[in-house]
Amino acid sequence: MRWIALKYLKPGYVLAQRVADERGRTLLAPGMTLSDSLIRRLQRVGVRAACVEARETEDVIVREMVDPKIKSQLMDVTFETMTELSSPVFRQRLKPTFLRKQFSPLLNEVVQQLREHNGAGEQLGSVYIADGELFHHSVNVTFYALTLGMQQGLTNAELVDLGLGALLHDIGKLRLPQKILQRAGKLTDEEFGTIKLHARYGYDILAKLQDVPTKSALIALQHHERLDGSGYPSGLTEAHIHPFSQMVAVVDVYEALTANRVYRKAFLPHDAMNILLSEKGVKLSAQHIDSLFESISIYPVGMTVRLSNGECAVVIQPSAYNNQYPVVRVIENERGEPIQPYELNLATTSDVHIVTCES
Missing domain, CATH: 3.90.105.10 (Molybdopterin biosynthesis moea protein, domain 2)
Incomplete structure (x- = not known):
């Protein structure tokens, strides 16, 4: 095949x-x-x-590193959760939501399967449609992040918290105008400013939920922050960026670079690797970049x-x-x-x- x-x-x-x-x-x-x-x-x-x-x-x-049935269940729950939490109706009723309890069994199963295959090494992709880009990106980022978390020796409970934040790191994008997200051409400064709002929108959504740990919610807020203070939304430097957020920042960049987007073709994997290496220790965590390329097959x-x-x-x-x-x-x-x-x-x-x- x-x-x-x-x-x-x-x-x-x-x-x-x-x-x-x-x-x-x-x-x-x-x-x-x-x-x-x-x-x-x-x-x-x-x-x-x-x-x-x-x-x-x-x-x-x-080979798929995660059983297609488990991945399908995780995709479905992620879609339902992100769609519900980002809707105006949800904001009005603010019903209690127990996301960690809901996602824990699936994330624990994913962790177990990744351990059996020594991480998300060979192939993450299954075929998906363009309209599902956000949700598939979120799930793939989660698999990469969990692989890094296992290499860093995180406990299962910590991996669940990391996985929950990674799954929902881009939830704020569902509150943005879709015409901007799907823009094929270059964004104006004003439009890019709108895109940047998704980080704070995502945090605002997750921080209100009673069983979402702060470190999970911070991933939504900080995954575009950079070690040298050049990121957004707050221009934080390394000491103020949570380690989970630093981990997701690395895998988010790599997954995005190696995927086709409406506004550009995917980068060659080794070109994406070189882009990350050029930012190693400056904008992105050197430790996590090294771990990523030790654990995945770029081709x-x-x-x-x-x-x-x-x-x-x-x-x-x-x-x-x-x-x-x-x-x-x-x-x-x-x-x-x-x-x-x-x-x-x-x-x-x-x-x-x-x-x-x-x-």
Whole structure:
């Protein structure tokens, strides 16, 4: 199996992983054979890539670090919770809400599964629609954050608090005008000022809830603060930013950079890594950046890439030390024609490198 960008999908491909909506519910199930009409449907709902079965990579297994059923449940509860808490109706009635109690069983299950797989290492992504971008981003950030938390030796109770804050770190965005959030072009200074409000909006929502710990609510408020005081909303420096917020700040940046957005294409994973490394110890925690790249595969198994010689390949073995040099299986020549597959270790091939991801 392999991940492939929507524009390269053809009728006859068979889905290897499901396509989920913004609530984690299945739109298209694994095993479905794609037709022209189904591909057009994926395009209409904003799907950008799919994991498909492929003869040339039938021995490549793309694992999800968290069971799809658990991830689906977490997605659904996150969607329901964020939508309810951000609504004007909720603000008017202010009913008691027990979020930590509600989320704890799911977060404990996620932690257990991440421990079994040594963290959110290989592959976080399942296929999702563009309208679910906020919710999928929140869940993926949570998986990364929990992985870092486990590396830092946090207790299960602390991991639940970290996970709760990570899941809801962007809840304030649901109080912003969607036309600004979905703007494809560059934001004006005024519009960016509006975007910045989501941090305080999110904190205001969570701080009012009786069983949300302060350190969880602070993640919503502080995940855009930076160690040197250049962040927002308060320009805090390192000593005043909670460690949980520093952790989420790192994984939030990485997840956002490596995902397609309405206003830009995803960065190559090693380019995203270099962006984080350029801010290491200055804007973002050096400890958490190091932990992140020790625990994830920046080019996960199954990712389809285009090489500098024009050939198309699929990652079959992550790179050592998480650099940009995985082992790939080349499946197409520079003209897009199928060839007899062969394997290439980019770490020992000085004249060939990855130039773009096609998944």
